Amino acid sequence: MPDAYIIDACRTPRGVGKQGKGGLAHLHPQHLGRTVLEALRDRNGFDTADVDDVVWGTSSQVSEQSGDLGRMAALDAGYDVTASGVTLDRFCGSGITATNFAANAVMAGMEDLVVAGGTEMMSLPKKGLLPMGANNMHLRELHPQSHQGVCADAIATLEGIPREALDALAVETQRRAAVAIEEGRFDKSLVPVLNLDGSVALDHEEFPRPGTTMETLAQLAPSFPAVADYRHEDNPTFRELINQKYPDLDIQHVHHAGNSSGVVDGAAAILIAGEDYAKAHGLTPRARVVATTNMGDDPTLMLNAPVPAAHKVLKRAGMTLDDIDLFEVNEAFAVVSEKFQRDLDLDRDKVNVNGGAMALGHPIGATGAILIGTVLDELERTDKQVGLITMCAGGGMAPAIIIERV
Numbered sequence: 001m002p003d004a005y006i007i008d009a010c011r012t013p014r015g016v017g018k019q020g021k022g023g024l025a026h027l028h029p030q031h032l033g034r035t036v037l038e039a040l041r042d043r044n045g046f047d048t049a050d051v052d053d054v055v056w057g058t059s060s061q062v063s064e065q066s067g068d069l070g071r072m073a074a075l076d077a078g079y080d081v082t083a084s085g086v087t088l089d090r091f092c093g094s095g096i097t098a099t100n101f102a103a104n105a106v107m108a109g110m111e112d113l114v115v116a117g118g119t120e121m122m123s124l125p126k127k128g129l130l131p132m133g134a135n136n137m138h139l140r141e142l143h144p145q146s147h148q149g150v151c152a153d154a155i156a157t158l159e160g161i162p163r164e165a166l167d168a169l170a171v172e173t174q175r176r177a178a179v180a181i182e183e184g185r186f187d188k189s190l191v192p193v194l195n196l197d198g199s200v201a202l203d204h205e206e207f208p209r210p211g212t213t214m215e216t217l218a219q220l221a222p223s224f225p226a227v228a229d230y231r232h233e234d235n236p237t238f239r240e241l242i243n244q245k246y247p248d249l250d251i252q253h254v255h256h257a258g259n260s261s262g263v264v265d266g267a268a269a270i271l272i273a274g275e276d277y278a279k280a281h282g283l284t285p286r287a288r289v290v291a292t293t294n295m296g297d298d299p300t301l302m303l304n305a306p307v308p309a310a311h312k313v314l315k316r317a318g319m320t321l322d323d324i325d326l327f328e329v330n331e332a333f334a335v336v337s338e339k340f341q342r343d344l345d346l347d348r349d350k351v352n353v354n355g356g357a358m359a360l361g362h363p364i365g366a367t368g369a370i371l372i373g374t375v376l377d378e379l380e381r382t383d384k385q386v387g388l389i390t391m392c393a394g395g396g397m398a399p400a401i402i403i404e405r406v
Contacts, residue, residue, distance in 0.1 A: 002274050004106035005285035006403060009373030010039045011268035012193050014361040015206045017122030023202035024193060024265040025123035029058075029065045032193065032267035033073025033119045039191040040115060040271050041077070044283060048074075051083035052111035055102045057094025057118030057365040058087050059394075062128045069119055083115075091394030092332060094118050095268065095368025100292035100401055102272045107289070112277040117269035118365035132302075132394055143299045144241040148394070149224040149260065151302040152333035153253045154242050158301075159339055163254035166334035167217040170259035170358045173331060177355025178210035185354055185381060189268075189373045207262040207361040222253035223260065245300045259334035264361030268369035287376050290386070290402040291317035297396045303336050305398030306390045307343045313388065313400040321346070324402070325384035328371040330391030331356035353378060367391065372401065379405050 012032055015024035024032065033056065041048055056070025071085030090097040095118035102116035132145035139145075146154075156166065180186060181204075192203035228239040228251065236244070239251060271283075278285055293316055295309035306329050314320060327350055329340045341351055354374060357367065368391060375387035390400035 001107055002109050004103035004272050004289040005275060005278055005406065006287040006289065006376060007271040007273050007278065007283045007285055008040055008044050009268070009270045009376055010036050010043065010189050010191050011366070011370050011373055012036060012266050013190060013202050013205050014264040014266040014363060015202050017263040017265050019123050022123050022265055023206050024121070027193070027201060029069060029119050029121045029124070030073045030076050032121065032265065033069060034076040035191060035193050036117060036267050036269035037074055037077035037079065037115065040269050044271060046113065046281060046283065048083050049080035050113045051079065052114055053102070053105070054083060054085035054115045055098045056085060056087045057090070057098040057368065059089050059091050059094050059120060059364040060124070060126055060129060061087065061089060062126060063124055065121065065124060073119065090397060090399060092330065092362070092364050093368060093391055093393030093397060093399040094365040095370065096372065096389060096391060096399040096401055097368065099270055099369055099372055100399055103289040103292060106272055106274045112274045114272045115269055116272060117267065117369045119267040120363035120365040121265040122263045122363060123265050144244045145299050145302065146241040147224070147227050147238040148302055148332065149255055150228045150238045150242065150251065152255045152335050153224055154246070154249060154251050155301055155303055155339065156254050156335045157249060157252045159335070161335055161338055165338060166254055166259045167214055169334045169338055170217060171212055171214055173352060173355045174208060174210055174212040174359045176353060177208050177359035180354035181205060181208065185377065188377050205360055207264050208359045212258060217258040220256040220258050223256045225253045242300060255333050255335070259358060261332050261357035262361030264363050266361070266363035266366050266370065268366045268373060270369055270372060285406050286380070287403040288406050290404050292401045293399070295398045295400070297398070299396035302394060302396050303332060303392040305396055306336065306340050306392055309390045309398035309400040310344060310388060313402055317402050319402065324386050324388045325350065326353060326375050326378055326387040327351045328375050328387065328389045330362065330367055330371060331358045332362060332392050334358060336392050368399065372403065376403065
């Protein structure tokens with residue numbers, strides 16, 4: 001089976017995802033995709049007519065994010081019209097899934113040069129989006145699916161993880177992100193976003209709050225009690241949906257704005273090539289894709305698949321946890337990362353070493369591709385070899401990937 005190599009990875013800064021406040025919120029989402037696609041081309045000098053496909057992740061495919069954003073962003077970036085594009089949705093896991101699909105196509109010998117990535121502008125109005133399950137009453141009877149924040153609180157309650165532990169993780173991720181930014185650890189992948197007139201729209205991370213302490217977090221009220229008990233017409237509340245499957249669970253609300261992922265805009269892209277193409281065109285691989293996988297878990301709790309996904313991708317790679325130098329698990333909510341580290345008994349100095357989404361934000365469809373680039377940069381910076389990246393996704397899923405430096 002041919003190897004798939006990561007040639008390069010880049011991303012935009014993450015802008016606050018609120019209209020009128022975020023540095024990227026005035027732009028079209030295709031513009032963010034265009035920015036990283038242009039950067040990949042300009043940094044690596046490949047002929048875009050050689051691109052077999054642009055595989056893109058975007059979760060909220062409504063309004064300006066509809067209509068195959070990957071293809072449209074490639075056209076906007078001036079890619080040759082022969083470079084096709086497709087846009088997929090695995091909720092938060094879309095960016096990893098896009099990368100996995102691209103790598104799998106190269107490893108199958110069907111494609112030679114593929115661009116993967118994703119875009120999400122959370123500042124866009126989400127008109128037309130429906131609750132998880134899209135109001136399918138039959139599906140709801142089979143698998144009641146709640147709001148992700150209520151699920152996070154439910155998992156913390158079931159696992160007996162107190163708010164103090166989650167807040168401590170949030171403080172640490174802010175500290176790590178601040179160090180990473182101060183030391184320029186993101187600079188290799190970060191590309192500024194320019195307006196059409198050439199002026200700078202955003203060239204730095206906009207979301208982090210480096211002054212965060214346990215004391216400041218203690219002042220924040222839980223975010224999801226009202227969400228849990230909101231009732232639309234005669235539909236069950238989000239709390240009732242969880243209690244349909246876990247009837248004795250008294251959900252304790254422990255997540256808030258400080259220990260949940262940030263709402264941001266952003267995009268990321270990864271260039272993947274086969275060995276023969278890379279050699280023939282003078283492209284220097286930075287990493288090899290060792291293994292990819294997907295995993296499903298309980299859709300009612302939604303957020304628990306990263307642990308089984310890690311086990312599955314390790315088995316596929318013929319590796320153990322001891323073979324992994326760095327882990328990235330998306331901090332959708334603090335409990336996701338905390339449970340991941342507890343269940344796998346990981347050395348915490350190997351997990352999300354440069355901070356995570358609680359500090360930096362989570363542009364849904366782009367985050368997976370961002371995390372892959374973050375791990376690659378850190379492996380190179382610290383002269384380490386192997387990284388595992390995974391994240392929870394709606395519907396109770398988690399994609400995963402293991403990469404190795406070359």
